[in-house]
Each structure stands twice: as structure tokens, then as C-alpha cells.
Amino acid sequence: MNKYSICMVNVAFINPFSDEARQIVREYGNLNTIYQENGDLIQLVTRSPSQDISDEESIPHNIMDLALKRMEWYVKKRNNLEFDYRKYSYLYNRNITNFDVIAFYLLVQAVSVKFGPNSRESRVMVEAQGKLMESRMGELLLSEKRDILGTILNTLLPREVKWTMFADLLSSRKIKLTDLVLDQGNIILDKDYFMENLGFKLEHRDPGKMYDLLIGDKIKELIINRMIMQKTEDYISEVYQKSQRQVEPNPILLELADKVTEILNQPMATYGYRGGATGKVEASPLNQEAFPPCVKIVLEGMKSGGRNDAIILFLTPFISYARLYPDVFRRNTTLRVSDVDPELAAVEKEILPLIHEAAERCTPPLFEDQPQEKVNINAKMGFGMHSEIELKHEGETTWYTPMSCEKVKLHLPSLCKPDKTCKSIGNPLSYYIHRLTDLRYEEATSEEPGEESKQESREE
Amino acid sequence: MVSDQLLKPATPEERRRYYREEWDVKDIPEFISNSVQKREFGFDHMGRGPNDRYKVFRSMDLLRKFLRYRAPFAAYSSVAFYEKPQRRDGWIKSELVFDVDAKDIPIRECGCQGVCEVCLNQALEIISSLIDTLKGDLGLKDIHVVYSGRGYHLRLFDESVMTMDSDVRGQIVQYLSGAELPRNEYAAEGVTYKLEHFTIPFGYPQVFTDRTRYAILHLTPETQLDEVNQKLLKDVMKNRELLEDNQWGIFRSKIGPQRYLKLIRSIASLNMALVDAKVSIDLKRILRLPSSLHSMVSMKCTEVKNIETFDPFKEAVPKFVYERKS
Ligand SMILES: [Zn+2]
Numbered sequence: 127m128n129k130y131s132i133c134m135v136n137v138a139f140i141n142p143f144s145d146e147a148r149q150i151v152r153e154y155g156n157l158n159t160i161y162q163e164n165g166d167l168i169q170l171v172t173r174s175p176s177q178d179i180s181d182e183e184s185i186p187h188n189i190m191d192l193a194l195k196r197m198e199w200y201v202k203k204r205n206n207l208e209f210d211y212r213k214y215s216y217l218y219n220r221n222i223t224n225f226d227v228i229a230f231y232l233l234v235q236a237v238s239v240k241f242g243p244n245s246r247e248s249r250v251m252v253e254a255q256g257k258l259m260e261s262r263m264g265e266l267l268l269s270e271k272r273d274i275l276g277t278i279l280n281t282l283l284p285r286e287v288k289w290t291m292f293a294d295l296l297s298s299r300k301i302k303l304t305d306l307v308l309d310q311g312n313i314i315l316d317k318d319y320f321m322e323n324l325g326f327k328l329e330h331r332d333p334g335k336m337y338d339l340l341i342g343d344k345i346k347e348l349i350i351n352r353m354i355m356q357k358t359e360d361y362i363s364e365v366y367q368k369s370q371r372q373v374e375p376n377p378i379l380l381e382l383a384d385k386v387t388e389i390l391n392q393p394m395a396t397y398g399y400r401g402g403a404t405g406k407v408e409a410s411p412l413n414q415e416a417f418p419p420c421v422k423i424v425l426e427g428m429k430s431g432g433r434n435d436a437i438i439l440f441l442t443p444f445i446s447y448a449r450l451y452p453d454v455f456r457r458n459t460t461l462r463v464s465d466v467d468p469e470l471a472a473v474e475k476e477i478l479p480l481i482h483e484a485a486e487r488c489t490p491p492l493f494e495d496q497p498q499e500k501v502n503i504n505a506k507m508g509f510g511m512h513s514e515i516e517l518k519h520e521g522e523t524t525w526y527t528p529m530s531c532e533k534v535k536l537h538l539p540s541l542c543k544p545d546k547t548c549k550s551i552g553n554p555l556s557y558y559i560h561r562l563t564d565l566r567y568e569e570a571t572s573e574e575p576g577e578e579s580k581q582e583s584r585e586e
Numbered sequence: 587m588v589s590d591q592l593l594k595p596a597t598p599e600e601r602r603r604y605y606r607e608e609w610d611v612k613d614i615p616e617f618i619s620n621s622v623q624k625r626e627f628g629f630d631h632m633g634r635g636p637n638d639r640y641k642v643f644r645s646m647d648l649l650r651k652f653l654r655y656r657a658p659f660a661a662y663s664s665v666a667f668y669e670k671p672q673r674r675d676g677w678i679k680s681e682l683v684f685d686v687d688a689k690d691i692p693i694r695e696c697g698c699q700g701v702c703e704v705c706l707n708q709a710l711e712i713i714s715s716l717i718d719t720l721k722g723d724l725g726l727k728d729i730h731v732v733y734s735g736r737g738y739h740l741r742l743f744d745e746s747v748m749t750m751d752s753d754v755r756g757q758i759v760q761y762l763s764g765a766e767l768p769r770n771e772y773a774a775e776g777v778t779y780k781l782e783h784f785t786i787p788f789g790y791p792q793v794f795t796d797r798t799r800y801a802i803l804h805l806t807p808e809t810q811l812d813e814v815n816q817k818l819l820k821d822v823m824k825n826r827e828l829l830e831d832n833q834w835g836i837f838r839s840k841i842g843p844q845r846y847l848k849l850i851r852s853i854a855s856l857n858m859a860l861v862d863a864k865v866s867i868d869l870k871r872i873l874r875l876p877s878s879l880h881s882m883v884s885m886k887c888t889e890v891k892n893i894e895t896f897d898p899f900k901e902a903v904p905k906f907v908y909e910r911k912s
Contacts, residue, residue, distance in 0.1 A: 178717050289724065290746035296754045303757040307789040314789075327787040337770040339779060340786070496842015498674035498870070511677040511869070523751060 137277050139223040140259055142230045143357050144281060150227045157378065157516060160189040160232060167192065167225050174219040178212035190382060192222075193229035193236075197389050200254035203462070218256065219342050230255070232382060233459050234358065238365040239375045240383035244518045246464060247386050248362050256355040275346050279316055287313045292352060298524055301348060307340055315346055347586070391468075409450050409466050412476065416561035417448075418554045420534055420541040429486025432538045434499060436487045437492055440538060442506045443526040448558050454527060455553065463507055464520055473507070473515060504576050528555045591698070594659075595633075596656070596684045596881040599659050600906045605657040608905050611650035613877035615889045617730055618709030619646050619742060624667040626674055630660040633881065636872060642672045657759050659881045662872035665741070673779050674870060679748035682726075682755060683873060684762070686712050687737035692856040693804045701883070706898060713738045713862055714893055715800070716762050719793050721773040724758070731890040732873075733836040733898050738890070740872060752867040761790060764797030765858040767851055783850075784834035788909045798862070799829050801853045879904065 138147035168187060172179050179185065186192040216222055248537050250327050263271055288311050295301045307324070309312040317337055325333030369375055390517040401529045417425070424441045447454055450466040467473055479501055485492035492499055501511050508516045510522030530553045551557045596604070618625070627649070633767040638658075642651040653661060665683050669676025687704040691712065713731060717740065720726045728743040742748075747758075760766050768783040768791045776780035783791040783798075795807060805823055814822075828837040838846045865871055873885045874880065888902040 288746065293750050293754050296757055297751050299753070303754075303761045304768065304790040308723045308725075309788065310722065324788045328822075329787075331785070335774075336786075338774040339781065340789075342772075342774075496674075498677075501675065501677060513675050 133323065135220045135266060136273065136276055138222045139552065140262055140274055141278050141281075141354060142227055142255075143354065144490055145363075146239070147227045147230075149225050154224075154228050156371050160228070160378070162188055164188045164225070167222070170219060170221050170225075171216040173405075174216040174222075176212055177201050177215040177219075178210070180422040181213065184213040186216075188229050189225055189232065190378075192225055192381060193233045194385055194389060196226075196229060196258065197254055197386055200250070200257055201389055201392065203257070204465075218262055221261075223486070232379070233386070234362055234378055235365055236379040236382040237386060239369045239379050241358065242366045243363040246390060246468060246517070248359075249521070250390055251386070252355050252358045252362070255278050256351055259351055259354055260347075263351075271347075275350065276317075277342065278350050279346065286311075287315060287349065287353070289313050291356070292349065294521075295348065295352060301345065313345075313349060315341060315349060317341075342539070375400055400437070409472075412445070412480070413448050413562060413565065416565055418548065418557035418561075419444075419543045419545055420538075420554055421558075423541050423543065425484045425487075427484060427489065429489050430540065432540060433488045433492060434496070435539065436538055437481065437488070438499060438506060439504045439526070440534065441484055441543070442481055442503050443528040444554055444558075445480055446473070446507050446525070447528050447555055449477050451561075452555060452559050455555065457586050461525075463509075464517055464527055468533065470515060470517070477507075478503075479513075492566065526533075528553060587655070593883045593885075594910075596879060596884045596906070600884070600904075601657040601659065601879060601881055603906050604904050605654050606809060609653065609873075609877060609879075610648055614646070614649075615730065617741065618663060618876065621667055622646055622649060622779040624669075624671060624823075626664040626666070626668065627875075628662040628664075629656070629658040630662075631656065633659040633796075635750045636660060636662050637871070640672055640901075641676065646817075653878070658878075661875040661878035662871060663875050664872050666870050667900040675871065679745075680869045680871075682744070682747045682750070682758070682761070683865055683871065684713075684716055684740040685717075685734070685737065685858065685873075686740075686760040687862060688737060690859060690862065692859045693801050693806075693809055695804055695806060697806070697808065705900065706737070709737045710893065710896065711851055712719065712800075713740060716740060716861070717893070719762050722790065723761075723793065731884075731893055732876050732898075733888045733890055733896070733902050734874050735883050735885045735887055735902075741873075752869060756863060758869065759861055759863045760858075761793065763857045763860040765860075766794075767854045768794050777832050778835050782834070782838070784832070784838075786848075794854070797857050798853050800849055802826050802829060802849075810855065811849075813848040813852045815906060818849065821845075822849060892897040 132361050134147055137144045138150055167189070168185060171177065171185055173476065180523050201210045211233075217226075223574070233251055237245065237251050241247045252449055263274070266274065272329065282321065289296075289303070289306060289308055290311070292301065292313075298305055299586055309323055312319075314324065317334075318342065319433065320337045325337070328336055387416065392528075414425075421441065421444055424436045428436045447473055450463060451461055454461075463473060464470065481492075482500075485499075485503075501513055504513070505511050506522040506526045507515070508520055509521055510519035510524035512519050529549070530539070532540070534554070547557055547560060551560060608720050622645070624644055625642075627634040627643060628639040630636040631638060638781065640706060641652075643652065662777070664671065665681040666674070667678040667680070668674060669678060671672065674812065686709045688701045688709040689706055691708055694708065696702050696708075712727075717729055717731075718730060720740075726742055726744045726747060730741045730743070732739040732741060747754075749861065750758075768786075770780055770782055771778050772781055773779070784795045787790065802822060803826060805826070807819070807823070809819065811819065818841070825837055825840045828834075828840070841849065865873075876887050878887050878890045879885075880887055884907050885898065886904055887901045888898070890896045
């Protein structure tokens with residue numbers, strides 16, 4: 127057994143804002159060493175349990191590399207079906223804590239100085255931190271996890287954690303309001319608070335035991351995770367503000383920031399617009415021929431009831447996902463529109479025009495009657511309740527996934543005119559993928575039979 | 587005395603008299619006047635619904651003139667604040683609203699056809715319990731109560747909730763009204779324990795216990811509940827005084843655990859109707875303007891300053907009603 131793996135987990139491994147983490151930063155010497163080949167780091171990485179060391183590219187040689195690997199891990203994990211966990215095992219290795227904390231602070235500084243708080247880079251950085259923390263927690267022993275949760279609760283969180291800070295978790299139903307123990311607007315997570323304020327109300331029951339039962343680990347973990355993400359976000363703003371007053375940012379940070387952008391752009395090349403060879407369905411220009419009957423009906427314009435719902439709740443999610451993220455139901459990751467369409471070019475030139483045309487074709491035309499509904503279309507694509515689509519508002523609402531056939535039958539029964547493809551699918555989007563594959567096959571076989579057979583052999 | 591003259595529609599002449607002689611622009615609460623330019627207004631001139639919409643007023647004085655000269659059948663303003671209220675565009679935020687309509691209370695003792703003193707009073711009791719939960723559990727402030735003419739509106743201006751979306755508002759409604767059956771199994775260290783809602787004297791289980799007790803204590807032999815047959819209803823009513831001293835455990839065992847579950851399940855779904863969820867989740871709703879006349883029932887939509895002492899039949903009756911000839 128590896129001797130390293132049994133050492134205690136440092137809370138800084140999970141919480142980069144802990145005193146322990148700040149200590150590590152204070153003790154770290156010269157910033158220039160982040161570029162130097164770091165033997166200790168390499169050793170830790172290569173000795174991490176189940177780490178794949180066959181590929182030299184996947185081993186970080188210095189702290190700068192490590193910072194970038196943190197981002198790469200997240201972006202690849204999110205975008206790739208064939209994500210290889212073993213190339214990043216060291217990120218789950220608690221012994222890298224000292225280097226990891228430095229890498230974290232480097233990243234925060236880099237993205238805030240170069241891009242500021244409302245950028246894609248900053249957002250992905252925050253998400254990556256949340257995801258990394260979640261994955262690391264998942265690797266801990268239950269007793270360690272409890273310890274860490276307790277320590278973080280005692281230090282990181284103010285004793286007052288307002289439920290209103292977690293509107294997005296509620297909105298996405300990751301937590302339910304009725305599952306929280308609430309008192310005076312606070313989510314009760316802290317044991318002392320529970321004992322002082324609520325425990326005495328219990329009759330014939332042990333308050334300590336009730337605390338364990340009612341305030342589950344899962345809620346704590348979700349809330350702490352979100353708090354740390356929030357702290358990261360706040361810290362990015364803080365660093366950005368300070369950097370505005372300085373004359374010259376450190377060139378090392380600017381270089382790191384540019385490399386972060388490169389990493390974020392990578393999936394565009396492999397996932398976003400080009401066809402791959404792995405059988406997954408890529409984002410590509412819409413093929414209206416492959417639309418299911420219900421979508422075709424709405425595109426012709428709604429002449430009777432259900433007009434607003436058909437355009438906003440049904441058509442908008444369908445068109446946007448069909449164009450940008452047709453694979454959503456097969457892959458267990460949430461994306462934002464800008465992850466696939468960073469300049470919002472497809473949104474402006476392809477998606478919105480199609481939806482707006484359908485809205486105009488209704489009787490009465492939707493926007494003549496209710497111009498404010500444009501805002502709702504933007505909201506359903508995740509851009510908040512605003513009349514213009516702007517990146518800075520992305521995330522204020524969630525990008526609604528397309529309605530299932532069952533929901534369509536329930537809410538918009540007049541749309542459901544099933545054909546034979548409909549029999550085998552449960553969601554209009556699956557219909558689209560299905561037909562798209564068929565159509566491509568037909569196209570390929572009719573035009574270039576030689577090309578097709580080659581492609582087939584490549585896929586095997 | 588007045589009651590036989592009440593709840594009759596106001597004539598156009600009475601409306602004009604109300605807005606010229608009795609109504610004062612200062613009767614409009616500050617929570618409207620301080621945001622008049624950000625809100626959309628809507629009017630019903632003929633008594634056929636608020637179809638004069640997208641109205642905006644640059645000042646309270648313009649609103650005053652409009653109401654004085656047009657004396658509408660009904661007046662409304664949006665719960666939403668907009669950058670461009672004339673197009674309902676540039677949404678900024680919306681009040682969080684709970685609407686308790688006396689005639690829609692799920693279990694009514696009065697059995698009246700429309701709205702009467704008894705069910706209006708019941709509506710106010712419900713409002714008061716909602717406020718307790720909003721403050722005590724959810725820690726929200728800046729709550730106003732308005733008598734609407736047929737019930738009450740709770741209007742919240744707490745900044746922390748005004749930007750929340752419909753999904754979250756829907757969850758708040760569920761929490762407040764006790765519309766969801768609390769779970770009764772809790773696990774720790776791999777062991778599952780049964781805990782009934784009434785053994786947890788705080789948080790959502792307590793809210794559910796309170797709403798359920800209220801419902802059970804108001805049941806009448808005529809109440810229709812899904813899953814609850816006449817025999818069960820009779821047994822519940824026979825034993826319900828146990829709940830007045832919180833003897834839930836004994837009550838449950840008298841009813842029997844299976845039947846108890848049926849009972850609370852149907853009460854939970856009934857509780858959903860305590861507040862009109864459609865109103866709460868609609869970010870762009872228009873609500874009756876406080877101080878305006880509810881012409882259908884000839885009552886004033888009135889802000890409730892003191893919920894303990896408010897009596898709509900004293901404070902919300904316009905003068906012209908007293909002058910009607912019987
Ligand atoms: Zn009544």
C-alpha cells in the first residue's frame with residue numbers, strides 16, 4: 127500500500143478559503159517557482175492511486191501545469207463522453223493539497239485580472255472549483271467527510287446562512303424548501319445553533335440524535351459547496367477591483383489566463399461544430415426535414431389555443447437544444463448556451479429567427495399581441511428576464527430542456543399527431559436525432575457509397 | 587344594518603361619487619406611490635374584465651386625475667416593476683404575493699354561496715398564520731396586507747425574494763400552505779427511523795401540523811375529502827378535540843395509522859388551495875389597487891394596518907352604501 131494515502135486529509139484540500147489554505151499561501155515563497163520543474167509534484171502525481179502515467183502530456187510538471195489541468199479536468203469531464211478519469215487521478219490525491227491551493231489562487235488571480243468577474247473564464251473557474259470539491263468529497267471516507275463538513279461549517283459559514291442565497295438550487299430542484307430546517311430565515315446546519323434554538327422544543331427525544339437525523343449530510347454538502355463557489359466568485363470580484371487600481375498585471379498571470387481560454391476553446395473544436403467519429407450527436411445546423419410532426423405544426427403558426435405555451439415552453443427549448451445540444455438526454459451534464467455557442471452567433475442568426483418567425487405566424491401574431499413574451503423566450507434559454515440576450519445575464523434563469531411527449535400530450539394535446547417514428551421515442555428531441563441519423567445515412571448511401579463503407583469500418 | 591345593502595354592485599353614479607367625494611390619492615399606500623412609474627396599470631371600465639392595460643403614469647397626480655375622471659369599475663396595478671412598464675418590458679422584480687380568497691377556502695364553516703363575515707374572518711386567520719411562517723421560518727420582512735373585497739392579499743417587498751422566479755415562488759406556496767406531505771422516514775448511519783410530522787416542533791413539519799390541525803378543527807359533516815369516507819370523517823370529528831391540546835399521538839392511534847395517512851394525505855392536497863398558487867407564481871400579474879372600489883361588491887380595497895382589529899364591514903365600506911335606500 128502506498129504510504130501517502132493514509133495521511134489525514136487537510137481541510138484546505140476541500141476549502142481553499144480555510145485558515146490552513148491561507149497558511150499554505152503565506153508559506154509559499156517566490157511566484158517565479160511556479161514555472162520550474164517540480165520534482166515533488168511529479169512524484170506525487172505519478173504515485174497517485176490508479177494514475178495513468180503512460181502519457182507524458184497528462185503529467186503536470188509544475189504548478190502552472192497543475193492549475194491548467196484543474197480546468198482541463200472540468201472541461202473534459204463535462205464535454206466528453208469518453209472522459210478518462212485515470213489521467214487526472216492525482217487531482218483526488220489529498221497529498222497534493224499544498225500545490226493545489228497555490229494552483230487555485232493562481233487561477234483565480236489570472237482569470238480575474240485578465241477577464242473580470244462576468245466572463246466565461248471566471249464562471250467556468252467557479253464551476254470547476256465546485257465540481258472538484260464535490261468529486262473530492264465523494265472520495266473521502268464517511269468519517270472523514272463528516273469531520274471536514276463539521277470543520278467547514280464551524281469556520282467558513284457564518285452561523286446565519288440565509289435560505290434566500292440558494293434560490294438557484296431551489297429553482298433547479300436540487301434542494302426542496304420543505305426539506306430544509308428553517309428558522310428566522312436561516313438554514314439550520316450548525317449543531318450548536320440547532321441545540322440552542324430548536325433542540326429545547328423537543329420533548330422525549332435526544333436533540334443530538336434528532337440533529338443527525340434532520341440535518342442530513344447531503345444538504346450540508348450541497349450548501350457548503352455552493353458557499354465555496356460563492357466565495358470564489360466574490361474573491362474573483364475582489365481581485366478584479368484591486369487589479370483595476372494597479373498599473374501592470376503580472377505577465378505570468380496574463381499568460382496563464384490565455385492558456386485557460388485555450389482550454390475552454392478546445393471543446394468547440396472537438397465538440398461544438400465538427401462531426402466526430404464516435405456516434406455521438408454533435409451540434410450542427412438545423413435540418414428541418416428531421417423535425418417531428420408536433421414541431422412542424424408549431425412552426426406553421428398556432429391558430430388556436432395554447433399559442434404562448436407552444437412557442438415559449440415547447441418550441442424554444444426544442445429549437446435551442448436541437449441546434450446546440452441535441453445529446454442532452456444522453457449525457458448527464460448541464461450546459462449553458464454559451465458553452466456551445468460562445469459568441470451567441472447561432473442563437474442570433476439561426477435559433478431566434480426561427481422562433482420569432484413561428485411566433486409571427488400565429489393568429490394573432492404573438493408579439494403584436496404580447497411583445498413582452500420575447501423576454502420569456504430569452505428566459506427559457508437561460509438569459510434571465512431581459513429583452514436582449516446578453517452573456518452577463520446568462521444563468522439568471524435555467525435553459526429549459528425540451529418537453530417530453532407525455533408533457534406535450536398533457537399540456538398541448540393539439541400538437542400530438544404521431545407518425546411511425548414517434549412510436550419508438552419519448553421526446554421530440556429524440557425523434558429529431560433519430561431522423562437526423564436516418565437522413566444522413568440515406569444521404570451518404572445515395573451519393574457516395576464508397577465513402578460510407580470507409581466510414582463504417584473506421585467506426586468499428 | 588349595512589349588511590343587506592352590501593355586496594350589491596355599485597352603479598356608475600355611485601362610482602363617480604366615490605372617486606370625487608370620498609377617495610383621496612393619499613389613500614394609495616406608499617408601496618405603490620413610491621414605484622408608480624415602474625408599474626403597469628390596468629383598468630376595467632365596463633365591468634367586463636381589466637382590458638384597458640399597459641397603462642403607465644408618470645406621477646401620482648396623473649393617476650389621481652385618471653381615477654377621478656374615469657371612475658373605473660375596477661383598477662389594478664402590476665406586482666412587477668419594469669424599466670418600460672408600457673410594454674411590460676425590462677422586468678426588474680416582482681412583489682411576492684399570496685392571495686387568500688374567502689370563497690375558495692378549502693374548508694369553510696359558513697357554507698355560504700359567496701362571501702360572508704364568517705369566511706372573511708377565516709381568510710384573515712389564514713393570512714395571519716401565513717405571516718407567522720413568513721416571518722418565523724422564512725425570516726422575511728416588509729409584509730403588507732390588503733383587503734381585496736373578497737379576501738386578502740399578502741404583498742411582500744423583501745428584496746431577497748423579489749427577484750426569485752416562479753419555481754421558487756411555487757415552493758414557497760407549498761411550504762406556507764402545508765401542501766406537501768412531510769416525509770416520515772429519516773436516515774442516519776444507515777439506519778432508518780420513523781418520525782411523524784407532529785413529533786418535530788419546528789420547520790416544515792410544524793407548519794404542516796399547524797395547517798392540518800386548522801383544517802381538521804374546521805371540518806364539517808358536509809366536507810368532501812378524497813380518500814376519506816363518511817365513517818372516517820365521523821371518527822375524525824369525534825376525536826378532534828385531542829388536537830386542541832396537541833395530543834396527536836393519541837389522535838393518530840384512535841384513527842389508526844392507515845386511515846391517518848389517508849386523512850393527512852387528502853388534507854395536504856386540500857391545503858394547496860389555501861392560497862391561489864396561480865397568483866403567486868405569476869411574475870406579471872396585476873392586482874387590485876388598494877383604495878380603489880371593488881364595484882361588484884361595493885367595497886373598498888383597503889390596506890389592513892392592524893390585522894388584529896381589522897373589520898372590513900367597518901373600514902372598507904364606502905359612504906354611499908350607507909346612503910342607499912333599502
Ligand atoms: Zn361565507
